[in-house]
Amino acid sequence: MTLRPHSASVLSGRRRWAALAVLGAAVLLLAIDGTVLSLAVPALTADLGPTAEQVLWIGDIYSLALAGLLVLMGNLADRLGRKRVLLLGSVGFGLASLVAAFSTSAEMLIAARLLLGAAGATLMPSTLSLIRNMFPDDAERTRAIAIWSMAFGAGSAIGPLIGGFLLEHFWWGSVFLINVPVMVLVVASGIVLLPESRHPEPGRFDAVSAGLSMVAVVPVVYAITHIVGSGLTPLIAGCVVVGAGSGVLFVRRQRRLPNPMLDVDLFRRPAFSGAVAANVVAIFALSGLLFFFSQYLQFARGFSPLQAGMAELPSTIASVVVVALIGFLLRRLGRGRAIALGLAMAGTGLALIAIAESADAYVWLGLCLALIGFGIGLASTLTGDAIISAAPADRAGAVSAITETAQELGVVLGIAVLGSFLSARYRNNVSASIPDGIDPGVGAQVRDSLGSALNVLEPGSALAEAARAAFVAAMQSTTVVAAVLTFGAVVIAWRLIPSHRASDGR
Numbered sequence: 105m106t107l108r109p110h111s112a113s114v115l116s117g118r119r120r121w122a123a124l125a126v127l128g129a130a131v132l133l134l135a136i137d138g139t140v141l142s143l144a145v146p147a148l149t150a151d152l153g154p155t156a157e158q159v160l161w162i163g164d165i166y167s168l169a170l171a172g173l174l175v176l177m178g179n180l181a182d183r184l185g186r187k188r189v190l191l192l193g194s195v196g197f198g199l200a201s202l203v204a205a206f207s208t209s210a211e212m213l214i215a216a217r218l219l220l221g222a223a224g225a226t227l228m229p230s231t232l233s234l235i236r237n238m239f240p241d242d243a244e245r246t247r248a249i250a251i252w253s254m255a256f257g258a259g260s261a262i263g264p265l266i267g268g269f270l271l272e273h274f275w276w277g278s279v280f281l282i283n284v285p286v287m288v289l290v291v292a293s294g295i296v297l298l299p300e301s302r303h304p305e306p307g308r309f310d311a312v313s314a315g316l317s318m319v320a321v322v323p324v325v326y327a328i329t330h331i332v333g334s335g336l337t338p339l340i341a342g343c344v345v346v347g348a349g350s351g352v353l354f355v356r357r358q359r360r361l362p363n364p365m366l367d368v369d370l371f372r373r374p375a376f377s378g379a380v381a382a383n384v385v386a387i388f389a390l391s392g393l394l395f396f397f398s399q400y401l402q403f404a405r406g407f408s409p410l411q412a413g414m415a416e417l418p419s420t421i422a423s424v425v426v427v428a429l430i431g432f433l434l435r436r437l438g439r440g441r442a443i444a445l446g447l448a449m450a451g452t453g454l455a456l457i458a459i460a461e462s463a464d465a466y467v468w469l470g471l472c473l474a475l476i477g478f479g480i481g482l483a484s485t486l487t488g489d490a491i492i493s494a495a496p497a498d499r500a501g502a503v504s505a506i507t508e509t510a511q512e513l514g515v516v517l518g519i520a521v522l523g524s525f526l527s528a529r530y531r532n533n534v535s536a537s538i539p540d541g542i543d544p545g546v547g548a549q550v551r552d553s554l555g556s557a558l559n560v561l562e563p564g565s566a567l568a569e570a571a572r573a574a575f576v577a578a579m580q581s582t583t584v585v586a587a588v589l590t591f592g593a594v595v596i597a598w599r600l601i602p603s604h605r606a607s608d609g610r
Contacts, residue, residue: 116384120238123297126290127231128255130194134224135259138166140185147276154210161214161596164326170228172322173513176314178229178508179365183309186237187300188346191291193226193361198287205277217279228508236492237301243431249492250485253345255422257481264398265413265531272410277506286573295349313357313365320351321509328513328520364508375440379490380510382443384482384591387514389454389586390476392522400461400579403554404572418470419477426481438603442488447594449479454587458580484511490601526582530554533574537567 120256143165149159181189200223204216235252239245331340358364365497371377394416400410435440453475460468491507531551538547550557550571557571 118242119297120248121301123238123294124251126293126297126485127143127190127234128251129286130190130227130290131231131252131285132225132255132259133197133290134485135256135338136263136266137220137224137283138207138259140165140263140270143268144271144276145269151276152207152210152213152448155215158210158214160212162217164330165214166217166221166224167516168325169218170224171325171516173222173225174229174508174512175317175321175366175506177225178233180315181226181230181233182302184300184313185300186234187294187471189226190230190234190298191294192221193230194290196223196409197227198284198291199289201280201283205280207277207320216413222318228360232488232492232507234266234298234301238299240386241305243434246430246434246485246489247427249489250430250481253488254420254423254427255482257477257484258420260419262420263415264416268408268410268413271315286546299379300348308363310357310361310365313354313361316354316357317365320347320354323347325348325512325516328511328516331524372602375490375602378440378596379487381441382447382508382513382593382597382601383484383507383510384485384517385589385596386447386450386480386487387511387584388521389450389590390480390517390518391515392518392586393454393457396523396526396579396582398573399555403558404576404579405466415466415470416473418474419480422474422477423481426478426485430485439490440601440603442603443483443490443597443601444594446479446482446484446486447590450476450483451479451587451590451594453479454583454590458583458587461576461580461583477583485591487597510542522582522586525585526578527553529578529581530575531576534571537570537574539567542567 145159145163148154148162154162177189177193197220200216201218204220206214207213207216231252232249235245235248239248266282267279270282324347327343327347328341354366355368358366359370369381397416398412401415402409407415430442433445437445453472456475457472458468460472464470488507491510530553534550534557538550542550546560549560550567554571554575559570561568561571
Protein backbone atom coordinates (compact mmCIF):
# COMPACT_ATOMS: atom_id res chain seq x y z
CA MET A 105 0.00 0.00 0.00
CA THR A 106 1.41 3.41 -0.94
CA LEU A 107 1.01 6.08 1.70
CA ARG A 108 1.19 9.65 0.57
CA PRO A 109 0.30 12.95 2.20
CA HIS A 110 -3.30 14.04 2.01
CA SER A 111 -4.81 17.35 2.87
CA ALA A 112 -6.90 16.45 5.85
CA SER A 113 -9.06 19.48 5.36
CA VAL A 114 -10.61 17.93 2.22
CA LEU A 115 -12.05 15.04 4.20
CA SER A 116 -15.82 15.04 4.45
CA GLY A 117 -17.29 15.77 7.85
CA ARG A 118 -18.65 12.23 8.15
CA ARG A 119 -15.25 10.69 7.39
CA ARG A 120 -13.46 13.00 9.85
CA TRP A 121 -15.70 11.93 12.72
CA ALA A 122 -15.53 8.27 11.69
CA ALA A 123 -11.73 8.55 11.68
CA LEU A 124 -11.91 10.12 15.13
CA ALA A 125 -13.79 7.03 16.34
CA VAL A 126 -10.83 4.90 15.19
CA LEU A 127 -8.41 7.10 17.13
CA GLY A 128 -10.71 7.03 20.15
CA ALA A 129 -10.76 3.23 20.11
CA ALA A 130 -6.95 3.13 20.10
CA VAL A 131 -6.56 5.51 23.03
CA LEU A 132 -9.42 3.84 24.93
CA LEU A 133 -7.58 0.54 24.74
CA LEU A 134 -4.30 2.11 25.84
CA ALA A 135 -6.00 3.59 28.89
CA ILE A 136 -7.63 0.25 29.75
CA ASP A 137 -4.28 -1.50 29.38
CA GLY A 138 -2.72 0.90 31.86
CA THR A 139 -5.22 0.04 34.61
CA VAL A 140 -5.94 -3.68 34.38
CA LEU A 141 -2.50 -5.06 35.24
CA SER A 142 -2.69 -4.27 38.96
CA LEU A 143 -5.76 -6.49 39.25
CA ALA A 144 -3.98 -9.37 37.50
CA VAL A 145 -0.80 -9.29 39.61
CA PRO A 146 -2.00 -11.83 42.24
CA ALA A 147 -3.05 -14.36 39.58
CA LEU A 148 0.05 -14.03 37.39
CA THR A 149 2.26 -14.16 40.50
CA ALA A 150 0.73 -17.51 41.44
CA ASP A 151 1.18 -18.81 37.89
CA LEU A 152 4.62 -17.48 36.89
CA GLY A 153 6.24 -17.22 40.32
CA PRO A 154 8.12 -13.94 39.74
CA THR A 155 10.44 -12.48 42.36
CA ALA A 156 9.43 -9.25 44.11
CA GLU A 157 11.84 -7.32 41.87
CA GLN A 158 10.38 -8.92 38.75
CA VAL A 159 6.87 -7.94 39.84
CA LEU A 160 8.07 -4.33 40.04
CA TRP A 161 9.58 -4.54 36.56
CA ILE A 162 6.41 -6.07 35.12
CA GLY A 163 4.61 -2.94 36.26
CA ASP A 164 7.36 -0.37 35.66
CA ILE A 165 8.77 -1.32 32.27
CA TYR A 166 5.60 -0.31 30.41
CA SER A 167 5.60 3.24 31.83
CA LEU A 168 9.36 3.63 31.36
CA ALA A 169 9.20 2.61 27.70
CA LEU A 170 6.09 4.66 27.02
CA ALA A 171 7.35 7.86 28.64
CA GLY A 172 10.88 7.53 27.29
CA LEU A 173 9.89 7.00 23.66
CA LEU A 174 7.03 9.50 23.29
CA VAL A 175 9.11 12.42 21.98
CA LEU A 176 11.08 10.17 19.61
CA MET A 177 7.97 8.47 18.25
CA GLY A 178 6.16 11.78 17.83
CA ASN A 179 9.09 13.04 15.77
CA LEU A 180 9.18 9.86 13.68
CA ALA A 181 5.44 10.21 13.04
CA ASP A 182 6.05 13.71 11.65
CA ARG A 183 8.76 12.29 9.38
CA LEU A 184 7.40 8.93 8.25
CA GLY A 185 3.68 9.72 8.31
CA ARG A 186 1.31 9.73 11.28
CA LYS A 187 -1.06 7.18 9.79
CA ARG A 188 1.78 4.81 8.94
CA VAL A 189 3.30 5.03 12.43
CA LEU A 190 -0.11 4.62 14.06
CA LEU A 191 -0.92 1.49 12.03
CA LEU A 192 2.52 -0.04 12.59
CA GLY A 193 2.21 0.70 16.30
CA SER A 194 -1.24 -0.89 16.38
CA VAL A 195 0.10 -4.08 14.79
CA GLY A 196 2.99 -4.10 17.25
CA PHE A 197 0.66 -3.55 20.18
CA GLY A 198 -1.53 -6.46 19.13
CA LEU A 199 1.41 -8.82 18.67
CA ALA A 200 2.98 -7.79 21.99
CA SER A 201 -0.38 -8.38 23.67
CA LEU A 202 -0.39 -11.96 22.35
CA VAL A 203 3.11 -12.51 23.75
CA ALA A 204 2.07 -11.06 27.12
CA ALA A 205 -1.13 -13.14 27.30
CA PHE A 206 0.69 -16.41 26.70
CA SER A 207 3.89 -15.65 28.62
CA THR A 208 5.35 -18.69 30.32
CA SER A 209 7.87 -16.88 32.52
CA ALA A 210 8.32 -13.59 34.29
CA GLU A 211 11.17 -12.64 31.93
CA MET A 212 8.95 -13.24 28.92
CA LEU A 213 6.18 -11.07 30.40
CA ILE A 214 8.65 -8.26 31.18
CA ALA A 215 9.86 -8.33 27.57
CA ALA A 216 6.26 -8.26 26.32
CA ARG A 217 5.44 -5.30 28.55
CA LEU A 218 8.49 -3.49 27.17
CA LEU A 219 7.20 -4.03 23.64
CA LEU A 220 3.72 -2.87 24.70
CA GLY A 221 5.18 0.37 26.05
CA ALA A 222 7.18 0.96 22.87
CA ALA A 223 4.12 0.32 20.70
CA GLY A 224 1.97 2.52 22.94
CA ALA A 225 4.47 5.35 22.46
CA THR A 226 3.83 5.22 18.70
CA LEU A 227 0.07 5.37 19.19
CA MET A 228 -0.38 8.24 21.62
CA PRO A 229 1.24 11.19 19.78
CA SER A 230 0.01 9.90 16.43
CA THR A 231 -3.62 10.06 17.56
CA LEU A 232 -3.41 13.68 18.71
CA SER A 233 -1.33 14.85 15.74
CA LEU A 234 -3.81 13.27 13.32
CA ILE A 235 -6.61 15.14 15.10
CA ARG A 236 -4.58 18.34 14.70
CA ASN A 237 -4.46 17.80 10.95
CA MET A 238 -7.91 16.29 10.41
CA PHE A 239 -9.75 19.17 12.11
CA PRO A 240 -8.41 22.49 10.80
CA ASP A 241 -11.42 24.33 12.23
CA ASP A 242 -10.64 25.46 15.78
CA ALA A 243 -14.06 24.79 17.28
CA GLU A 244 -14.34 21.34 15.66
CA ARG A 245 -10.85 20.45 16.85
CA THR A 246 -11.71 21.39 20.43
CA ARG A 247 -14.75 19.09 20.36
CA ALA A 248 -12.64 16.33 18.77
CA ILE A 249 -10.03 16.60 21.53
CA ALA A 250 -12.83 16.54 24.10
CA ILE A 251 -13.99 13.22 22.66
CA TRP A 252 -10.38 11.96 22.60
CA SER A 253 -9.97 12.95 26.27
CA MET A 254 -13.29 11.30 27.11
CA ALA A 255 -12.11 8.06 25.49
CA PHE A 256 -8.90 8.14 27.52
CA GLY A 257 -10.77 8.87 30.75
CA ALA A 258 -13.38 6.22 30.01
CA GLY A 259 -10.67 3.65 29.43
CA SER A 260 -9.08 4.44 32.79
CA ALA A 261 -12.44 4.15 34.50
CA ILE A 262 -13.75 0.97 32.88
CA GLY A 263 -10.37 -0.79 33.01
CA PRO A 264 -11.02 -2.13 36.52
CA LEU A 265 -14.53 -3.18 35.48
CA ILE A 266 -13.30 -5.14 32.48
CA GLY A 267 -10.32 -6.51 34.36
CA GLY A 268 -12.46 -7.60 37.30
CA PHE A 269 -14.94 -9.38 35.01
CA LEU A 270 -12.23 -11.16 33.02
CA LEU A 271 -10.30 -12.28 36.10
CA GLU A 272 -13.47 -13.67 37.65
CA HIS A 273 -14.13 -15.85 34.58
CA PHE A 274 -10.80 -16.42 32.76
CA TRP A 275 -7.05 -16.68 33.34
CA TRP A 276 -4.82 -13.64 33.92
CA GLY A 277 -3.66 -13.50 30.29
CA SER A 278 -7.18 -12.52 29.20
CA VAL A 279 -6.54 -8.92 30.33
CA PHE A 280 -3.95 -8.68 27.53
CA LEU A 281 -5.79 -10.80 25.00
CA ILE A 282 -8.68 -8.32 24.75
CA ASN A 283 -6.26 -5.91 23.04
CA VAL A 284 -5.99 -8.08 19.93
CA PRO A 285 -9.48 -7.76 18.39
CA VAL A 286 -9.58 -4.03 19.12
CA MET A 287 -6.25 -3.49 17.39
CA VAL A 288 -7.40 -5.57 14.42
CA LEU A 289 -10.42 -3.25 14.17
CA VAL A 290 -8.22 -0.15 14.49
CA VAL A 291 -5.87 -1.33 11.70
CA ALA A 292 -8.65 -2.44 9.34
CA SER A 293 -10.73 0.72 9.73
CA GLY A 294 -7.68 2.99 9.96
CA ILE A 295 -6.42 1.89 6.54
CA VAL A 296 -9.70 3.06 5.02
CA LEU A 297 -10.62 6.09 7.13
CA LEU A 298 -7.45 7.79 8.35
CA PRO A 299 -5.72 10.39 6.17
CA GLU A 300 -1.93 10.45 5.90
CA SER A 301 0.02 13.53 6.88
CA ARG A 302 3.67 14.27 7.56
CA HIS A 303 6.21 17.07 7.71
CA PRO A 304 7.03 17.98 4.09
CA GLU A 305 10.67 18.93 4.86
CA PRO A 306 11.66 17.30 8.15
CA GLY A 307 15.40 17.75 7.72
CA ARG A 308 18.06 15.32 8.89
CA PHE A 309 17.18 12.91 11.70
CA ASP A 310 19.23 13.68 14.81
CA ALA A 311 20.10 10.45 16.65
CA VAL A 312 21.86 12.37 19.45
CA SER A 313 18.69 14.33 20.26
CA ALA A 314 16.67 11.11 20.17
CA GLY A 315 19.02 9.50 22.68
CA LEU A 316 19.05 12.55 24.95
CA SER A 317 15.24 12.73 24.95
CA MET A 318 15.05 9.17 26.27
CA VAL A 319 17.84 9.56 28.83
CA ALA A 320 16.21 12.76 30.09
CA VAL A 321 12.86 11.08 30.80
CA VAL A 322 13.43 7.41 31.68
CA PRO A 323 15.72 7.87 34.73
CA VAL A 324 13.45 10.56 36.18
CA VAL A 325 10.34 8.41 35.79
CA TYR A 326 12.21 5.48 37.38
CA ALA A 327 13.30 7.67 40.31
CA ILE A 328 9.78 8.97 40.90
CA THR A 329 8.24 5.49 40.89
CA HIS A 330 10.85 3.99 43.24
CA ILE A 331 11.69 6.75 45.72
CA VAL A 332 8.58 5.98 47.80
CA GLY A 333 9.58 2.41 48.55
CA SER A 334 13.37 2.79 48.49
CA GLY A 335 13.97 6.30 49.75
CA LEU A 336 16.73 8.53 48.37
CA THR A 337 19.28 5.83 47.55
CA PRO A 338 22.45 6.50 45.51
CA LEU A 339 20.76 4.87 42.50
CA ILE A 340 17.70 7.13 42.79
CA ALA A 341 19.87 10.23 43.23
CA GLY A 342 21.99 9.19 40.24
CA CYS A 343 18.89 8.77 38.09
CA VAL A 344 17.74 12.28 38.94
CA VAL A 345 21.16 13.77 38.15
CA VAL A 346 21.46 11.86 34.85
CA GLY A 347 17.93 12.75 33.80
CA ALA A 348 18.28 16.44 34.68
CA GLY A 349 21.69 16.71 33.02
CA SER A 350 20.44 15.02 29.86
CA GLY A 351 17.44 17.34 29.83
CA VAL A 352 19.70 20.40 29.93
CA LEU A 353 21.85 19.02 27.11
CA PHE A 354 18.72 18.20 25.08
CA VAL A 355 17.36 21.75 25.41
CA ARG A 356 20.70 23.31 24.47
CA ARG A 357 21.02 21.09 21.43
CA GLN A 358 17.49 21.86 20.24
CA ARG A 359 18.19 25.58 20.35
CA ARG A 360 21.26 25.17 18.11
CA LEU A 361 19.72 22.91 15.46
CA PRO A 362 18.09 24.40 12.33
CA ASN A 363 15.48 21.58 12.42
CA PRO A 364 15.12 20.63 16.09
CA MET A 365 13.34 17.50 17.23
CA LEU A 366 11.33 19.70 19.61
CA ASP A 367 10.86 23.46 19.48
CA VAL A 368 11.73 24.19 23.11
CA ASP A 369 11.16 27.91 22.59
CA LEU A 370 7.44 27.12 22.77
CA PHE A 371 7.89 26.95 26.54
CA ARG A 372 8.72 30.67 26.52
CA ARG A 373 5.10 31.33 25.62
CA PRO A 374 3.16 31.71 28.88
CA ALA A 375 0.01 30.19 27.35
CA PHE A 376 1.90 27.06 26.26
CA SER A 377 3.93 26.53 29.43
CA GLY A 378 0.87 27.35 31.55
CA ALA A 379 -1.20 24.75 29.68
CA VAL A 380 1.50 22.09 30.18
CA ALA A 381 1.78 22.90 33.90
CA ALA A 382 -1.99 22.89 34.40
CA ASN A 383 -2.27 19.59 32.53
CA VAL A 384 0.36 17.93 34.73
CA VAL A 385 -1.36 19.07 37.93
CA ALA A 386 -4.82 18.01 36.71
CA ILE A 387 -3.63 14.49 35.82
CA PHE A 388 -1.54 14.40 39.01
CA ALA A 389 -4.60 14.99 41.18
CA LEU A 390 -6.90 12.63 39.27
CA SER A 391 -4.48 9.70 38.93
CA GLY A 392 -3.43 9.96 42.56
CA LEU A 393 -7.05 10.00 43.70
CA LEU A 394 -8.12 7.03 41.55
CA PHE A 395 -5.08 5.00 42.63
CA PHE A 396 -5.97 5.03 46.32
CA PHE A 397 -9.71 5.57 45.90
CA SER A 398 -10.08 2.02 44.56
CA GLN A 399 -8.32 0.75 47.67
CA TYR A 400 -10.62 2.85 49.83
CA LEU A 401 -13.76 1.45 48.19
CA GLN A 402 -12.61 -2.17 48.50
CA PHE A 403 -10.84 -2.16 51.88
CA ALA A 404 -12.69 0.53 53.81
CA ARG A 405 -16.18 0.12 52.31
CA GLY A 406 -16.01 -3.58 51.46
CA PHE A 407 -16.79 -3.24 47.73
CA SER A 408 -15.77 -6.02 45.33
CA PRO A 409 -13.40 -5.02 42.47
CA LEU A 410 -16.37 -4.95 40.10
CA GLN A 411 -18.46 -2.84 42.50
CA ALA A 412 -15.53 -0.47 43.02
CA GLY A 413 -15.17 -0.01 39.26
CA MET A 414 -18.87 0.77 38.93
CA ALA A 415 -18.69 3.18 41.85
CA GLU A 416 -16.09 5.23 39.97
CA LEU A 417 -18.27 5.58 36.85
CA PRO A 418 -19.79 8.99 37.78
CA SER A 419 -16.50 10.65 36.87
CA THR A 420 -16.61 9.04 33.41
CA ILE A 421 -20.25 9.93 32.85
CA ALA A 422 -19.53 13.54 33.81
CA SER A 423 -16.67 13.68 31.30
CA VAL A 424 -19.18 12.82 28.56
CA VAL A 425 -21.14 15.96 29.43
CA VAL A 426 -17.99 18.00 28.79
CA VAL A 427 -18.26 17.24 25.07
CA ALA A 428 -21.70 18.85 24.91
CA LEU A 429 -20.87 21.95 26.95
CA ILE A 430 -17.29 22.75 26.01
CA GLY A 431 -18.16 25.02 23.08
CA PHE A 432 -20.61 27.04 25.19
CA LEU A 433 -18.09 27.45 28.01
CA LEU A 434 -15.38 28.56 25.61
CA ARG A 435 -17.63 31.18 24.06
CA ARG A 436 -18.68 32.53 27.43
CA LEU A 437 -15.38 32.34 29.32
CA GLY A 438 -12.48 31.98 26.92
CA ARG A 439 -9.86 29.23 27.15
CA GLY A 440 -7.90 30.35 30.22
CA ARG A 441 -10.93 31.02 32.39
CA ALA A 442 -12.63 27.81 31.20
CA ILE A 443 -9.55 25.79 32.20
CA ALA A 444 -9.46 27.60 35.54
CA LEU A 445 -13.16 26.83 36.05
CA GLY A 446 -12.58 23.13 35.36
CA LEU A 447 -9.68 22.97 37.79
CA ALA A 448 -11.68 24.88 40.41
CA MET A 449 -14.53 22.38 40.07
CA ALA A 450 -12.07 19.49 40.43
CA GLY A 451 -10.47 21.12 43.46
CA THR A 452 -13.86 21.67 45.05
CA GLY A 453 -14.82 18.06 44.38
CA LEU A 454 -11.60 16.86 46.00
CA ALA A 455 -12.19 19.03 49.05
CA LEU A 456 -15.76 17.76 49.38
CA ILE A 457 -14.77 14.14 48.90
CA ALA A 458 -12.60 14.44 52.00
CA ILE A 459 -15.84 15.02 53.90
CA ALA A 460 -17.93 12.48 51.99
CA GLU A 461 -15.45 9.66 52.63
CA SER A 462 -16.67 9.41 56.21
CA ALA A 463 -20.35 9.48 55.20
CA ASP A 464 -22.37 6.27 55.25
CA ALA A 465 -24.22 6.87 51.96
CA TYR A 466 -22.32 6.38 48.70
CA VAL A 467 -24.42 8.99 46.88
CA TRP A 468 -22.28 11.84 48.25
CA LEU A 469 -19.14 10.21 46.95
CA GLY A 470 -20.78 9.75 43.56
CA LEU A 471 -21.69 13.45 43.35
CA CYS A 472 -18.14 14.46 44.28
CA LEU A 473 -16.69 12.12 41.64
CA ALA A 474 -19.01 13.63 39.02
CA LEU A 475 -17.78 17.13 39.91
CA ILE A 476 -14.16 15.99 39.70
CA GLY A 477 -14.72 14.14 36.42
CA PHE A 478 -16.35 17.14 34.75
CA GLY A 479 -13.69 19.54 36.00
CA ILE A 480 -10.71 17.40 35.03
CA GLY A 481 -12.32 16.53 31.69
CA LEU A 482 -12.83 20.21 30.87
CA ALA A 483 -9.35 21.25 31.98
CA SER A 484 -7.42 18.39 30.36
CA THR A 485 -9.29 18.80 27.06
CA LEU A 486 -8.56 22.51 26.80
CA THR A 487 -4.95 22.24 27.97
CA GLY A 488 -4.33 19.52 25.38
CA ASP A 489 -6.01 21.70 22.76
CA ALA A 490 -3.85 24.67 23.77
CA ILE A 491 -0.67 22.60 23.51
CA ILE A 492 -1.23 21.10 20.06
CA SER A 493 -2.79 24.31 18.68
CA ALA A 494 0.46 26.13 19.52
CA ALA A 495 2.37 24.04 17.00
CA PRO A 496 2.32 24.23 13.21
CA ALA A 497 0.52 21.29 11.63
CA ASP A 498 3.76 19.83 10.23
CA ARG A 499 5.19 19.55 13.77
CA ALA A 500 2.03 18.19 15.36
CA GLY A 501 3.51 14.80 16.26
CA ALA A 502 6.46 16.17 18.22
CA VAL A 503 4.33 18.68 20.11
CA SER A 504 1.58 16.13 20.77
CA ALA A 505 4.26 14.09 22.50
CA ILE A 506 4.61 16.92 25.03
CA THR A 507 0.96 16.44 26.01
CA GLU A 508 1.46 12.70 26.44
CA THR A 509 4.72 13.11 28.35
CA ALA A 510 3.05 15.63 30.66
CA GLN A 511 0.23 13.16 31.29
CA GLU A 512 2.65 10.31 32.00
CA LEU A 513 4.61 12.47 34.44
CA GLY A 514 1.34 13.55 36.06
CA VAL A 515 0.36 9.90 36.53
CA VAL A 516 3.64 8.76 38.06
CA LEU A 517 3.91 11.87 40.23
CA GLY A 518 0.33 11.55 41.43
CA ILE A 519 0.73 7.92 42.42
CA ALA A 520 4.21 8.36 43.92
CA VAL A 521 3.74 11.63 45.80
CA LEU A 522 0.14 11.30 46.93
CA GLY A 523 0.58 7.56 47.50
CA SER A 524 3.59 8.12 49.75
CA PHE A 525 1.79 10.86 51.67
CA LEU A 526 -1.20 8.56 52.18
CA SER A 527 1.03 5.73 53.40
CA ALA A 528 2.87 7.99 55.82
CA ARG A 529 -0.38 9.38 57.24
CA TYR A 530 -1.85 5.89 57.58
CA ARG A 531 1.18 4.56 59.47
CA ASN A 532 1.17 7.57 61.77
CA ASN A 533 -2.57 7.19 62.45
CA VAL A 534 -2.61 3.42 62.98
CA SER A 535 0.50 3.18 65.16
CA ALA A 536 -1.31 4.60 68.17
CA SER A 537 -3.95 1.84 67.92
CA ILE A 538 -1.55 -1.12 67.87
CA PRO A 539 -1.33 -2.71 71.36
CA ASP A 540 2.13 -3.22 72.90
CA GLY A 541 1.84 -7.01 73.25
CA ILE A 542 0.96 -7.77 69.63
CA ASP A 543 3.08 -10.18 67.58
CA PRO A 544 5.83 -8.14 65.85
CA GLY A 545 5.07 -9.71 62.48
CA VAL A 546 1.39 -8.85 62.74
CA GLY A 547 2.22 -5.33 63.90
CA ALA A 548 4.47 -4.82 60.89
CA GLN A 549 1.71 -5.99 58.54
CA VAL A 550 -0.78 -3.63 60.15
CA ARG A 551 1.61 -0.70 59.79
CA ASP A 552 2.45 -1.57 56.18
CA SER A 553 -0.97 -0.94 54.63
CA LEU A 554 -4.68 -1.44 55.21
CA GLY A 555 -4.72 -4.35 52.74
CA SER A 556 -1.95 -6.13 54.65
CA ALA A 557 -3.66 -5.39 57.96
CA LEU A 558 -6.96 -6.94 56.86
CA ASN A 559 -5.11 -10.07 55.68
CA VAL A 560 -3.75 -10.83 59.18
CA LEU A 561 -6.49 -9.45 61.44
CA GLU A 562 -9.81 -11.00 62.38
CA PRO A 563 -12.70 -9.41 60.45
CA GLY A 564 -14.61 -7.03 62.69
CA SER A 565 -11.90 -6.93 65.36
CA ALA A 566 -11.18 -3.67 67.14
CA LEU A 567 -7.77 -3.34 65.49
CA ALA A 568 -9.21 -4.02 62.02
CA GLU A 569 -11.77 -1.26 62.54
CA ALA A 570 -9.03 1.04 63.86
CA ALA A 571 -6.96 0.33 60.74
CA ARG A 572 -9.93 1.20 58.53
CA ALA A 573 -10.48 4.43 60.44
CA ALA A 574 -6.77 5.27 60.13
CA PHE A 575 -6.90 4.71 56.37
CA VAL A 576 -10.02 6.87 55.94
CA ALA A 577 -8.39 9.68 57.92
CA ALA A 578 -5.24 9.39 55.80
CA MET A 579 -7.37 9.41 52.65
CA GLN A 580 -9.11 12.57 53.78
CA SER A 581 -5.80 14.33 54.41
CA THR A 582 -4.48 13.24 51.02
CA THR A 583 -7.51 14.47 49.10
CA VAL A 584 -7.17 17.83 50.84
CA VAL A 585 -3.55 18.03 49.65
CA ALA A 586 -4.68 17.15 46.11
CA ALA A 587 -7.36 19.85 46.34
CA VAL A 588 -4.83 22.50 47.41
CA LEU A 589 -2.50 21.59 44.53
CA THR A 590 -5.39 21.73 42.08
CA PHE A 591 -6.36 25.20 43.27
CA GLY A 592 -2.73 26.18 42.67
CA ALA A 593 -3.21 25.11 39.05
CA VAL A 594 -6.30 27.36 38.91
CA VAL A 595 -4.03 30.34 39.54
CA ILE A 596 -1.60 29.16 36.84
CA ALA A 597 -4.38 28.82 34.26
CA TRP A 598 -6.05 32.11 35.19
CA ARG A 599 -2.83 34.14 35.00
CA LEU A 600 -0.94 32.52 32.11
CA ILE A 601 -3.48 31.18 29.61
CA PRO A 602 -5.30 33.86 27.54
CA SER A 603 -9.08 33.98 27.62
CA HIS A 604 -9.93 35.64 24.32
CA ARG A 605 -13.51 34.91 23.40
CA ALA A 606 -14.59 34.56 19.79
CA SER A 607 -17.67 33.49 17.91
CA ASP A 608 -16.06 30.21 16.88
CA GLY A 609 -15.67 29.07 20.42
CA ARG A 610 -12.07 29.99 20.87
